[in-house]
Amino acid sequence: MATIKDVAAKAGVSVATVSNALNGKSNVGSTARRKVLDAAQALGYRPHRAAQAMRTGRTRAIGLVLPDLTNPFFSQLAQAVENKARRLGLLACLIDSQNAADAELEGLNLLTQHGVDGIIWCPVGARLPRLLGDLGRPIVLIDRPRPGFSAVHANNAMGGRLLAQHALQQGHVRIGLLSGPRTVESAQQRRHGFVSAFPERMEIAWEVRVGFDGILPREAREAMLRRRGATLIVAGNDLIAISAMRFLHEHGIEVPADVSIVGFDDISWARIVTPRLTTIAQPLGAMGTRAVELLQERICGTTAQNPSLILDVSLIERDSVKSI
Amino acid sequence: MATIKDVAAKAGVSVATVSNALNGKSNVGSTARRKVLDAAQALGYRPHRAAQAMRTGRTRAIGLVLPDLTNPFFSQLAQAVENKARRLGLLACLIDSQNAADAELEGLNLLTQHGVDGIIWCPVGARLPRLLGDLGRPIVLIDRPRPGFSAVHANNAMGGRLLAQHALQQGHVRIGLLSGPRTVESAQQRRHGFVSAFPERMEIAWEVRVGFDGILPREAREAMLRRRGATLIVAGNDLIAISAMRFLHEHGIEVPADVSIVGFDDISWARIVTPRLTTIAQPLGAMGTRAVELLQERICGTTAQNPSLILDVSLIERDSVKSI
DNA sequence: GGTATTGAATTAAACGTTTTTGTGATTTAG
DNA sequence: CTAAATCACAAAAACGTTTAATTCAATACC
Numbered sequence: 001m002a003t004i005k006d007v008a009a010k011a012g013v014s015v016a017t018v019s020n021a022l023n024g025k026s027n028v029g030s031t032a033r034r035k036v037l038d039a040a041q042a043l044g045y046r047p048h049r050a051a052q053a054m055r056t057g058r059t060r061a062i063g064l065v066l067p068d069l070t071n072p073f074f075s076q077l078a079q080a081v082e083n084k085a086r087r088l089g090l091l092a093c094l095i096d097s098q099n100a101a102d103a104e105l106e107g108l109n110l111l112t113q114h115g116v117d118g119i120i121w122c123p124v125g126a127r128l129p130r131l132l133g134d135l136g137r138p139i140v141l142i143d144r145p146r147p148g149f150s151a152v153h154a155n156n157a158m159g160g161r162l163l164a165q166h167a168l169q170q171g172h173v174r175i176g177l178l179s180g181p182r183t184v185e186s187a188q189q190r191r192h193g194f195v196s197a198f199p200e201r202m203e204i205a206w207e208v209r210v211g212f213d214g215i216l217p218r219e220a221r222e223a224m225l226r227r228r229g230a231t232l233i234v235a236g237n238d239l240i241a242i243s244a245m246r247f248l249h250e251h252g253i254e255v256p257a258d259v260s261i262v263g264f265d266d267i268s269w270a271r272i273v274t275p276r277l278t279t280i281a282q283p284l285g286a287m288g289t290r291a292v293e294l295l296q297e298r299i300c301g302t303t304a305q306n307p308s309l310i311l312d313v314s315l316i317e318r319d320s321v322k323s324i
Numbered sequence: 325m326a327t328i329k330d331v332a333a334k335a336g337v338s339v340a341t342v343s344n345a346l347n348g349k350s351n352v353g354s355t356a357r358r359k360v361l362d363a364a365q366a367l368g369y370r371p372h373r374a375a376q377a378m379r380t381g382r383t384r385a386i387g388l389v390l391p392d393l394t395n396p397f398f399s400q401l402a403q404a405v406e407n408k409a410r411r412l413g414l415l416a417c418l419i420d421s422q423n424a425a426d427a428e429l430e431g432l433n434l435l436t437q438h439g440v441d442g443i444i445w446c447p448v449g450a451r452l453p454r455l456l457g458d459l460g461r462p463i464v465l466i467d468r469p470r471p472g473f474s475a476v477h478a479n480n481a482m483g484g485r486l487l488a489q490h491a492l493q494q495g496h497v498r499i500g501l502l503s504g505p506r507t508v509e510s511a512q513q514r515r516h517g518f519v520s521a522f523p524e525r526m527e528i529a530w531e532v533r534v535g536f537d538g539i540l541p542r543e544a545r546e547a548m549l550r551r552r553g554a555t556l557i558v559a560g561n562d563l564i565a566i567s568a569m570r571f572l573h574e575h576g577i578e579v580p581a582d583v584s585i586v587g588f589d590d591i592s593w594a595r596i597v598t599p600r601l602t603t604i605a606q607p608l609g610a611m612g613t614r615a616v617e618l619l620q621e622r623i624c625g626t627t628a629q630n631p632s633l634i635l636d637v638s639l640i641e642r643d644s645v646k647s648i
Numbered sequence: 649g650g651t652a653t654t655g656a657a658t659t660a661a662a663c664g665t666t667t668t669t670g671t672g673a674t675t676t677a678g
Numbered sequence: 679c680t681a682a683a684t685c686a687c688a689a690a691a692a693c694g695t696t697t698a699a700t701t702c703a704a705t706a707c708c
Contacts, residue, residue: 001460003694014658019696029656049438050377051694054663059374061417061438068403070592075399079392082420086431091438093385094418096406107410114373114385114415136325246596268394272570274598327664338688343666353686375664378693 002043011039022047053115062295063111063119065095065104068213071239072267073284074122077142080288081120088296090117099213101125108135118295126183138298142291144185145308150298152291152309156186159280159313160193163234163262166278166315168199170323172232172260177207178220178244180236184212187236190264194234205230214239216247224248231260231324238263238270238279245273245320256322266316275319283311326367335363346371377439386619387435387443389419389428392537395563396591397608398446401466404612405444412620414441423537425449432459442619450507462622466615468509469632474622476615476633480510483604483637484517487558487586490602490639492523494647496556496584501531502544502568504560508536511560514588518558529554538563540571548572555584555648562587562594562603569597569644580646590640599643607635 008015013032021028021036028036039045053059064081066074082092093116095107104124111119118138123146138150145151167175180187195204205228208220214237224233224244235241241263245255255261255275263270266281290309297303332339337356345352345360352360363369377383388405390398406416417440419431428448435443442462447470462474469475491499504511519528529552532544538561548557548568559565565587569579579585579599587594590605614633621627 005694015695016659016697017657020657023696027656032657046433046437048378048694050374050383051663052696053374054372054378054665054694055696057663064418069393069399069406070396070403072394072396072399075393075396075402078418079394079420079422082393082418083422083427086419086427086434089434091434092418094388094402094406094416095410096403098403098407103407103410109370110410110413110415113370242596246598249598269593272566273596274570274573329664339665340667340689341687344687347666351686356686372664375693376666378664378695379666381693 001048002045004045004047006043007036007039007045010043011035057115059115059117060089061091061093061114061116062292063093063095063108063116063121065097065107065111065119065121067097067099067104067122067124069094069096071213072269073143073237073239073265076267076284077122077288080285081292084289084292088292090292090296097124099124099211112136118299120291120295138295140291140295140298142287146185148306150294150306150308152287152294152311153186154282154287154311154313156189156313157193157196159264159282160190160195161197162280162313162315163190163264164194164197164202166262166317166321167232167234168202170232170260170321172321172324173202174205174229174231175202176205176223176228176230176233176259178216178233178235178240179207179209180212180240182209187212190236210236210240212237212239214243216240216243220244221247224253225251227259232321233259233261235261235263238265238267238277241277241279241320242269242273245275245277256320260321262321270316271318278318278321279316280313281316282313286311325372326369328369328371330367331360331363331369334367335359381439383439383441384413385415385417385438385440386616387417387419387432387440387445389421389431389435389443389445389447391421391423391428391446391448393418393420395537396593397467397561397563397589400591400608401446401612404609405466405616408613408616412616414616414620421448423448423535436460442623444615444619462619464615464619464622466611470509472630474618474630474632476611476618476635477510478606478611478635478637480513480637481517481520483588483606484514484519485521486604486637486639487588488518488521488526490586490641490645491556491558492526494556494584494645496645496648497526498529498553498555499526500529500547500552500554500557500583502540502557502559502564503531503533504536504564506533511536514560534560534564536561536563538567540564540567544568545571548577549575551583556645557583557585559585559587562589562591562601565601565603565644566593566597569599569601580644584645586645594640595642602642602645603640604637605640606637610635 004015008018018036021033069075085092097104120140122142141149141151143153145153179191206223208223210220263277263279266279270277270279328339328342332342342360345357393399409416421428444464446466465473465475467477469477503515530547532547534544587601587603590603594601594603
């Protein structure tokens with residue numbers, strides 16, 4: 001690997017001049033600048049990031065810590081984040097905590113030790129961000145806001161309202177709820193948006209809390225079998241909805257003929273499964289890129305204290321809801 | 325952040341002794357070692373990775389470059405790789421090329437510039453590895469072997485043979501082939517394994533090449549509609565198979581009643597879609613962890629020149645094949 | 649015409665480690 | 679009992695950058 005010294009030697013100037021020229025400083029003459037640029041080009045010189053990092057304290061790398069890459073919601077997010085980061089010349093360093101709070105902590109430590117400039121984080125542990133506001137670098141939460149932190153997330157409450165509205169339009173008044181985990185803020189907001197947009201004559205036939213990974217506990221399976229007159233199941237996300245559809249299918253209950261179902265997220269599989277899933281679309285790509293932009297601003301210090309971004313959602317009508 | 329100097333001061337020894345003690349060198353006395361350890365503990369000292377990197381040339385970070393995180397095959401792989409890496413104290417830096425060869429190249433440059441110690445790579449560009457054998461750091465290819473490189477991948481040919489065998493057992497003799505891209509070695513091997521295990525009386529009714537991303541070109545859609553007497557469709561991977569099932573369903577052709585179909589990979593969705601997909605299971609988790617292990621060995625230089633690993637696959641019978 | 653000002657370059661210090669070299673003190677060997 | 683070897687530690691150099699301080703020449707000002 002060619003070093004800055006080699007470039008300096010080849011160009012016949014000092015290393016300082018090379019550094020200044022390459023970094024576009026104004027204190028270098030046009031002829032010297034030319035020579036430096038040519039020499040650097042000829043040698044294929046690339047600055048040594050570790051050396052730069054030591055001097056400047058900037059790594060040009062960011063962390064991305066997610067609960068579960070296997071969940072298409074997060075893999076789409078990750079793809080968007082990585083691409084945007086790369087376009088900004090930033091390296092994206094991945095942590096997949098597999099929904100384990102201690103692994104998450106370990107990952108955050110690894111990232112800080114490597115000196116990443118900032119972290120995009122979808123927290124799994126409920127109390128983690130509180131303890132770790134002091135990672136010493138900007139953090140942007142994604143999908144799961146917490147008071148006191150920058151975040152970019154979808155308007156989950158609005159999604160819930162859209163769903164309630166749609167349910168009503170299609171004539172569903174008795175609802176089964178497969179809500180997401182109580183510890184996850186976005187799940188709470190979806191649920192709250194949904195029930196708060198409830199008119200008098202609608203009611204919840206049953207409700208059970210399930211994880212976002214789509215694994216259905218016995219309680220959930222029993223509730224779906226027992227029915228209690230519910231004509232529409234509102235799932236906490238698409239993964240849950242799709243798992244539920246599979247379970248129902250195995251037990252001879254057809255969607256949407258016997259019961260309707262809606263999801264949340266609009267992961268790519270929502271339009272692939274049978275029947276295609278009616279759901280709320282989150283702008284996953286935009287969430288990822290905006291999160292990177294926000295983080296970058298925070299890193300450069302060109303922004304207010306804790307800016308947040310809330311992105312609109314929309315209802316995607318497909319085949320899993322029958323009007324009655 | 326506490327530096328090694330702080331530790332040295334607190335322990336009342338020189339920085340050299342701190343470094344030696346922390347790195348388990350033998351030339352430091354037991355009392356001094358104790359003092360150093362205590363001081364480091366008390367200050368919460370973590371060595372500055374960039375500084376270490378500059379001195380040692382080792383980053384303790386590895387690159388992971390994949391064609392498409394959105395594809396569950398790769399996200400499962402990525403999860404396994406990241407977790408294993410973290411368990412070894414390595415940071416996993418992600419590149420998602422979105423199947424674009426130039427983005428891939430850009431990503432590889434970014435990784436080398438950051439000085440990652442090694443790279444785990446599933447190449448999309450056909451000629452890329454050839455050009456880039458000289459990244460100056462160990463490379464382990466994953467899923468897509470190339471002569472002259474370390475690789476860990478599944479026994480794709482064996483998978484093809486298992487499929488042929490199963491097809492025969494279930495009485496299928498006219499086959500439709502939705503083969504993977506010609507440029508992808510593993511796709512070729514699956515196909516070759518399949519047709520080479522063909523007895524005389526089996527024949528290919530039609531074949532069309534499609535991308536691994538599950539997008540079906542017009543040619544493929546027409547072939548599926550025209551049928552040509554094929555009773556079994558052999559897809560290049562699960563994504564293709566599932567897309568095909570969706571397409572067939574939309575056109576009133578039922579799987580497996582009207583036509584059977586098999587996939588390859590056993591991504592997690594294979595058991596979620598309806599009907600559940602019969603497929604070849606690759607040990608995705610093992611592939612990821614073994615790749616990291618192999619890379620680590622290469623980095624430490626404790627291994628032969630270009631070791632490769634081929635992992636066995638197995639047939640998973642589910643509901644998408646009907647015997648006739 | 650002398651002095652302040654600007655411009656373009658150089659020198660040298662600094663970042664936080666690891667590692668080589670150096671140095672007394674203590675042990676071992678002959 | 680002295681010479682050699684070992685041990686435990688310290689001092690200093692090095693890694694590849696950036697940047698503050700410095701120099702020197704040329705230009706501008708009064």
